[in-house]
Amino acid sequence: MITALRILLISVLDIYWWVILAAVISSWLVGFGIINSWHPFTRSVLRALYALTEPLFGPIRRIIPPIGGLDLSPLIVLLIITFVRNWLAIGTFF
DSSP states (O other): OHHHHHHHHHHHHHHHHHHHHHHHHHHHHHHTTSSOTTSHHHHHHHHHHHHHHHHHHHHHHHHSOOBTTBOOHHHHHHHHHHHHHHHHHHTOOO
16 A cells, blocks of 8 residues: 555655646747747646646745846756655655
8 A cells, every 4th residue: 555655655756746847938938039938738738837836936035036037946956856765765754
């Protein structure tokens, strides 16, 4: 039972890793004017990505604000996800 739960958590973390990557890339595409954020479909995708990532990015941004226009919160969340995923994959619990 614990193994199945670990596999489920690892899968959820992997999916969330890709969601964060999609949010970062989409923010770059909007920032450089490559995609139109006023299109209804694009707007709904951007809102969904924002709703999925902002609960973790917001508290990190309060602790570490953007430095010179560079937001480090996605990088920190990706590092935390990688750490937790590897910890779950090894299976060593305290």
